Amino acid sequence: MEEIIRYEVGKGMVGSVRNKVRAFIENGCVVQVGPKSWIVRPIPGYNKTTYEVTSDGSFFRCSCQYNRTKGLVCSHILAVTEYIKMRRLGYA
Numbered sequence: 001m002e003e004i005i006r007y008e009v010g011k012g013m014v015g016s017v018r019n020k021v022r023a024f025i026e027n028g029c030v031v032q033v034g035p036k037s038w039i040v041r042p043i044p045g046y047n048k049t050t051y052e053v054t055s056d057g058s059f060f061r062c063s064c065q066y067n068r069t070k071g072l073v074c075s076h077i078l079a080v081t082e083y084i085k086m087r088r089l090g091y092a
């Protein structure tokens with residue numbers, strides 16, 4: 001988590017991304033739907049779109065415009081990677 005967030009530092013999104021990732025997790029928005037695929041449901045009252053995140057084992061891709069057009073790590077991917085980490089630790 002810390003390493004990924006640092007990646008965003010130059011873009012001035014640290015606080016907002018961190019809060020958004022936390023909100024996705026706390027609202028149960030991240031749901032695993034396949035061995036290497038997840039959906040990130042909208043945060044109630046914040047957004048209305050469900051995004052799909054998939055992994056090829058090394059890289060994550062997201063269906064959102066931010067990831068598809070800019071190729072940058074988005075909040076949905078961060079939410080999924082955090083979710084995976086929490087599951088490994090037994091918290092989710």
Ligand SMILES: [Zn+2]
Nearest residue numbers: 062064074076
């Ligand atoms: Zn995304």
